[in-house]
Amino acid sequence: MNPGDAASAGAVVVLGTVGLDYIETPRARADGVLGGSATYAALAARFFARPTVLSVVGRDFAPAHRGVLAQRGVDLSGLEVADGLTFRWGARYAADLNSRQTTFTDLNVLEGFDPAVPPHAARGAFVFLGNSEPHVQLSVLDQIEAPRFVLTDSMNIWIERDPAQLARVAARSGCMVLNDEETRQFGRDDNLPRAAQKILDVGAAAVVVKRGEHGASLLDEDGWFFAPGYPVSGAHDPTGAGDSFAGAFVGSLAEAGAADAAARRRAVVYGSVAASFTVESFGVARLAALTRAEIDARYAEFSDIVAF
Amino acid sequence: MNPGDAASAGAVVVLGTVGLDYIETPRARADGVLGGSATYAALAARFFARPTVLSVVGRDFAPAHRGVLAQRGVDLSGLEVADGLTFRWGARYAADLNSRQTTFTDLNVLEGFDPAVPPHAARGAFVFLGNSEPHVQLSVLDQIEAPRFVLTDSMNIWIERDPAQLARVAARSGCMVLNDEETRQFGRDDNLPRAAQKILDVGAAAVVVKRGEHGASLLDEDGWFFAPGYPVSGAHDPTGAGDSFAGAFVGSLAEAGAADAAARRRAVVYGSVAASFTVESFGVARLAALTRAEIDARYAEFSDIVAF
Numbered sequence: 001m002n003p004g005d006a007a008s009a010g011a012v013v014v015l016g017t018v019g020l021d022y023i024e025t026p027r028a029r030a031d032g033v034l035g036g037s038a039t040y041a042a043l044a045a046r047f048f049a050r051p052t053v054l055s056v057v058g059r060d061f062a063p064a065h066r067g068v069l070a071q072r073g074v075d076l077s078g079l080e081v082a083d084g085l086t087f088r089w090g091a092r093y094a095a096d097l098n099s100r101q102t103t104f105t106d107l108n109v110l111e112g113f114d115p116a117v118p119p120h121a122a123r124g125a126f127v128f129l130g131n132s133e134p135h136v137q138l139s140v141l142d143q144i145e146a147p148r149f150v151l152t153d154s155m156n157i158w159i160e161r162d163p164a165q166l167a168r169v170a171a172r173s174g175c176m177v178l179n180d181e182e183t184r185q186f187g188r189d190d191n192l193p194r195a196a197q198k199i200l201d202v203g204a205a206a207v208v209v210k211r212g213e214h215g216a217s218l219l220d221e222d223g224w225f226f227a228p229g230y231p232v233s234g235a236h237d238p239t240g241a242g243d244s245f246a247g248a249f250v251g252s253l254a255e256a257g258a259a260d261a262a263a264r265r266r267a268v269v270y271g272s273v274a275a276s277f278t279v280e281s282f283g284v285a286r287l288a289a290l291t292r293a294e295i296d297a298r299y300a301e302f303s304d305i306v307a308f
Numbered sequence: 309m310n311p312g313d314a315a316s317a318g319a320v321v322v323l324g325t326v327g328l329d330y331i332e333t334p335r336a337r338a339d340g341v342l343g344g345s346a347t348y349a350a351l352a353a354r355f356f357a358r359p360t361v362l363s364v365v366g367r368d369f370a371p372a373h374r375g376v377l378a379q380r381g382v383d384l385s386g387l388e389v390a391d392g393l394t395f396r397w398g399a400r401y402a403a404d405l406n407s408r409q410t411t412f413t414d415l416n417v418l419e420g421f422d423p424a425v426p427p428h429a430a431r432g433a434f435v436f437l438g439n440s441e442p443h444v445q446l447s448v449l450d451q452i453e454a455p456r457f458v459l460t461d462s463m464n465i466w467i468e469r470d471p472a473q474l475a476r477v478a479a480r481s482g483c484m485v486l487n488d489e490e491t492r493q494f495g496r497d498d499n500l501p502r503a504a505q506k507i508l509d510v511g512a513a514a515v516v517v518k519r520g521e522h523g524a525s526l527l528d529e530d531g532w533f534f535a536p537g538y539p540v541s542g543a544h545d546p547t548g549a550g551d552s553f554a555g556a557f558v559g560s561l562a563e564a565g566a567a568d569a570a571a572r573r574r575a576v577v578y579g580s581v582a583a584s585f586t587v588e589s590f591g592v593a594r595l596a597a598l599t600r601a602e603i604d605a606r607y608a609e610f611s612d613i614v615a616f
Binding site for chain 2: 026095096097184190191192193194196197211213214215217219223224225226227228229231232233234235262265266268269302303304305306307308
């Protein structure tokens with residue numbers, strides 16, 4: 001990547017976690033590796049635009065971990081350092097890597113985090129609101145003047161606890177990004193296409209349904225778009241697949257300077273490409289070593305995979 | 309359909325069950341409705357070619373049920389009528405319709421069934437070997453001289469009981485059609501792309517992986533092809549989706565008189581189209597009332613759904 005080029009593209013603001021992951025897959029285990037939704041999203045977005053991370057870490061956060069982001073053009077001026085320990089999260093994956101169990105979540109310094117958008121990123125940004133309490137997502141939106149596009153992630157606990165608050169976030173979002181279960185839950189319908197439609201009805205302009213290894217689909221006013229799951233023979237660790245999808249999605253819109261229907265379809269494919277690389281290694285390794293040329297080559301493969 | 313046109317296309321031979329289904333979904337229930345793998349496959353294949361059913365029913369099989377098939381151009385000269393009761397099968401679906409529990413299976417006259425291919429269909433046919441004991445599938449293959457293309461379905465019990473025998477069927481198949489779980493099981497690999505590759509390694513020329521509502525993918529010597537799951541807002545009953553997929557797949561190859569890579573990709577889309585209609589009603593109702601124009605219109609929609 002040429003950071004000079006990226007800086008000239010639209011600003012990307014990424015709200016999410018930066019933390020330490022404790023991951024167990026059937027074939028490997030890693031303790032205390034760099035992780036977090038903002039980490040994965042920023043590492044994917046940086047191929048298209050300069051991402052500004054909104055997050056918080058503790059005094060224990062290693063300079064080496066910070067360097068992984070900083071050396072790849074990620075703007076850390078919105079990464080607060082607070083007294084206390086960095087956010088930690090553990091998960092164990094099933095044999096087919098399709099389901100996982102969260103083994104623990106230590107919020108630590110993330111508890112009560114009140115993100116402040118750096119002034120240079122506060123106008124006309126392309127925004128990814130990673131999975132957080134809806135009121136935190138709204139606080140970020142309130143700090144950004146005329147956001148160009150807002151992509152919003154969430155999860156079961158926020159859908160259960162306060163769906164009305166989440167609907168207020170959705171109504172201010174250009175797109176929600178949810179997995180199939182979350183879509184059924186937030187849309188309150190067991191039928192996935194109907195559930196997705198109901199999310200548009202509460203005000204989101206579009207919804208991306210992540211279908212794990214089977215791909216991702218987008219519903220907007222133009223109808224459905226479907227991108228396949230890239231067949232990854234060497235899948236190792238699904239951690240961060242969804243967040244790198246989101247980062248590449250928003251990043252590619254920022255690079256294009258557009259968020260129309262055609263740009264959104266391309267964004268789904270770029271997101272799928274980023275996610276497919278992420279799962280090829282444990283943690284962020286593959287994503288951190290990735291090149292734009294590899295992204296573009298796999299993007300072209302997606303055309304072949306669906307051609308008939 | 310114009311039966312005259314269909315008769316001029318390649319012959320399609322469909323091995324499978326013709327029976328009575330007892331289905332329970334979250335919203336409805338039906339007892340003793342027409343079902344079976346050969347029923348669904350033939351009702352889908354008939355839009356493209358004249359299907360000959362290889363199956364057996366009991367003396368209790370209602371003329372009205374026979375009429376559903378006969379009146380739609382399905383050749384029943386290979387449908388044996390035996391002393392005893394018709395095959396019966398019951399299933400109950402989960403709320404999201406994605407998983408089901410078989411409530412009972414009464415093989416009845418199907419026990420020991422030894423299919424005889426009618427002479428007029430015994431040469432150069434396009435064949436669908438519906439889920440059956442592998443030795444029955446092999447017996448049908450032995451009766452067909454120079455089959456043009458063989459599509460083979462199977463299920464967990466045959467994979468568990470005699471994978472070597474099933475591998476012999478696979479080695480004589482142009483394509484295996486399995487769901488994602490069966491693919492992992494037969495390929496003996498938790499990674500779906502690798503498992504599919506291993507099925508090619510045992511000799512199948514191609515494999516279709518059915519991914520339920522998420523679509524279907526094809527792996528052959530040209531690599532992967534992926535067709536999305538059509539977003540069916542009014543999904544009622546998934547029964548027969550896989551078999552109607554298979555019937556339309558083989559039927560479309562027969563109509564084209566070809567089974568090359570391009571024809572196989574189109575066949576996956578025709579299969580997906582047929583399956584998407586099948587689930588829109590309880591039992592065979594939607595498929596029985598379907599028109600070729602509806603099929604072709606939805607086929608065109610698939611191009612739009614994946615375009616970027």
